[in-house]
Every structure is written in structure tokens, then in C-alpha cells.
Amino acid sequence: MSRLTLALDVMGGDVGPRITMRGAIAAVEKDPHLSLLLFGDSSQITPFLDALPSPTCHDSPDSPARTLHQRLRIFHTDKVISNHASIKEALRHSRGSSMRAALEAVRDGTAQGCVSAGNTGALMGLAKHLIQPIAHIQRPALVSIIPALPTGKQAMLDLGANVQCDAAQLVQFAQMGSIFAKHYLGCAAPRVALLNIGTESHKGTPAIREAAELLPDLVNYVGFLESDKLLAGQADVIVQDGFVGNIALKTLEGTVKQLHFLLKNSGVAIKSRGVIARLSDYLRRFVYHQVEKKLQAKWQALNPEQYNGASLLGLQAVVVKSHGSANEHAFAHAINQAAMQVRLDLVNKMTTDWANLPH
Numbered sequence: 001m002s003r004l005t006l007a008l009d010v011m012g013g014d015v016g017p018r019i020t021m022r023g024a025i026a027a028v029e030k031d032p033h034l035s036l037l038l039f040g041d042s043s044q045i046t047p048f049l050d051a052l053p054s055p056t057c058h059d060s061p062d063s064p065a066r067t068l069h070q071r072l073r074i075f076h077t078d079k080v081i082s083n084h085a086s087i088k089e090a091l092r093h094s095r096g097s098s099m100r101a102a103l104e105a106v107r108d109g110t111a112q113g114c115v116s117a118g119n120t121g122a123l124m125g126l127a128k129h130l131i132q133p134i135a136h137i138q139r140p141a142l143v144s145i146i147p148a149l150p151t152g153k154q155a156m157l158d159l160g161a162n163v164q165c166d167a168a169q170l171v172q173f174a175q176m177g178s179i180f181a182k183h184y185l186g187c188a189a190p191r192v193a194l195l196n197i198g199t200e201s202h203k204g205t206p207a208i209r210e211a212a213e214l215l216p217d218l219v220n221y222v223g224f225l226e227s228d229k230l231l232a233g234q235a236d237v238i239v240q241d242g243f244v245g246n247i248a249l250k251t252l253e254g255t256v257k258q259l260h261f262l263l264k265n266s267g268v269a270i271k272s273r274g275v276i277a278r279l280s281d282y283l284r285r286f287v288y289h290q291v292e293k294k295l296q297a298k299w300q301a302l303n304p305e306q307y308n309g310a311s312l313l314g315l316q317a318v319v320v321k322s323h324g325s326a327n328e329h330a331f332a333h334a335i336n337q338a339a340m341q342v343r344l345d346l347v348n349k350m351t352t353d354w355a356n357l358p359h
Helices: 017-030 042-050 064-070 087-092 098-107 120-130 167-185 206-217 242-264 275-302 328-343 346-355
Strands: 004-009 034-040 072-076 113-116 141-148 152-157 191-195 220-225 237-239 310-313 318-321
Touching: 004 017, 004 098, 004 328, 017 034, 017 042, 017 064, 017 072, 017 328, 034 042, 034 098, 034 328, 042 072, 064 072, 087 120, 098 113, 098 120, 098 318, 113 328, 120 310, 120 318, 141 167, 141 242, 152 167, 152 242, 167 191, 167 206, 167 237, 167 310, 167 346, 191 206, 191 242, 206 220, 310 328, 318 328, 328 346
Parallel strands: 004 034, 004 113, 034 072, 113 318, 152 237, 191 220, 191 237
Antiparallel strands: 141 152, 141 310, 310 318
């Protein structure tokens, strides 16, 4: 496995270093060839590194304790871009912020990719300005992997970077997503669908209907897809504007989390005093635990933590956006996603394939 360095916006997200630093440490512990540049308030970052096992003079240069400290480097920044800041405000006041400094490290070649859980609009705007899109790509799009039941995976874009899109942009997203699925998912001829309110040709917005007329000549287009089939594996790439995509993705994730919560908390407590009622409760607990064992593997296939990390597809470097509400396990997964894309040389493959398309 090749060595690589990623830049991390430690201050991004709803909680900041309490999540991002735990996720960062988990990621480098799992991947011995990964190094992270940690951009943020050093006074908040340092305690997490101080809590790590300290290397001793007897440790070899490649011991886990010594290499762990060597692979986590702090770069102090004084500013944080607020999640509530508008895009214009965020861009105007971005100098000296953890997000901008992390992206500048990628631009300058110090890091090979960036991960942030910060303000999506600011990340999009700064990435376009500092790293820039691949030639002839109008707008980068947020793409993420979602499950395709029973055991597969599929790509979905855009997920919030572009709230309003015309037909030309939807077509570009479809082409970008097809290239992504080819190299990331290993699909020889990725099936591309447009998310719509029905499968009939007359349904949907003018932009969706126009895109549907153009796509059959450009990708392996399989038609419209309704939202109740999102996880059915009927396509390898699902395309929509960022407004629809963000709502669809968060609805999926929220539903899965609530179902898991209901399963875990369904009648576990034994409060009844009557013998028959107590036996009934014990039986219910027994059945629950037996069902839980069988469903645990299936739950992991749906667990949103296993899919956290949406890539800004179409840029000249890897930039991954984590959910702001991600826990440490989900944030570590976003870091792993960025590392995997760098190792796959995804940007160069994307650039080569894109240049061969008619523009």
C-alpha cells in the first residue's frame, strides 16, 4: 500500500476536534501508511496527541507509538468558518481558516487530498477557487456511495453542492458519475438513472426531461428512477440536482437510524410484575436478541457510518466532505474514502476519460 498525506480541517463539523481528532487517530491507527496534516487550533488539538502512547528511547523508528506521533502534524490556524456563514461571507473571511489552509496544502502539493466536515458551500467555493475543476467541467458535484441491496453499492450525485441545475449540468453529472463508477466501483458499463417523481417520460421538471433526451447517446442510460427504488440496485449511478439529492440522502440515513433505534429499544425493559406478563417480556427479549444477531450483519450493510464521505467530483484533486453531524467512526470512514481515491489515482483517471469525451 502506497504512503500518502491528507490535509484535515480539524475544526469543521458540528463538534469539531472532539470528533475529528478521534476519527483522525482511528484512521491512522488503521492505515500505517497514512499521514495527516492537522489544521486548526493547536490548543484544542494537542491534548488528543498528548493522550497517545508516548514513544520511548527504546522504541525502534518504525514502532507504532513513534510512527503514530510522526504521522500526525499540527498546523495552527486562528479562524474557523462557521457552518451558518453564507457562501459569500465564508469566502470573504476565509484567509487563515482551518478549511482554507487544508485546501491550500493540497493546492501547494503538501497533501494529496483534503477532508472537511465544515460548511459545504464554503468548501465548494474555496475548492473551486484554490484547486479548480477539471477542464470543461462546469461545476463539481458531491458524489457518495449508497447501498444497493442486497449486497452491492451505487453512486449518487449531486448531494447538495448545486441546488439548482439545468439539463446540461445534469448531463455532466451523469457523465462524471459514470466515470467515477467505472473506476471506483469497477462497473464496465455503469447504468445511469435520473431520480424523478415517476418513470413516465412526461413527468419531472423541464431540466430532467431534457437531460433524459440527451443521455442515451452519452452514457448507459436506463431511464427515470423513483425514490422508493433508491436502494434496489436498479442503477449504478443515480443523478439529480443537489436540492433533491440532499433531501433524499438524509431521508434514507434518518430512516435507517430510526429503524435501528426502534429495533434496539423494542420492549427490552421488564417492568411487569405478573408471572405471565414477565414471562412474556423475557420471551420478547430472547426473540429480540436472536433477531439482532441475525440482523447485525445486514445492519452494517445499511449503517450510514459506513458510507460517510461525499467527494467533490470534478476537481483536480481529491476533496471529501463529511457530514457535519458525523461521529468519530463515520469521520474516520470519510478519511479512508479520501485515501482510497488517492491510491486509485481517481483524479487522473477522471481527467483522462473526461478529456476523451466530446465537449
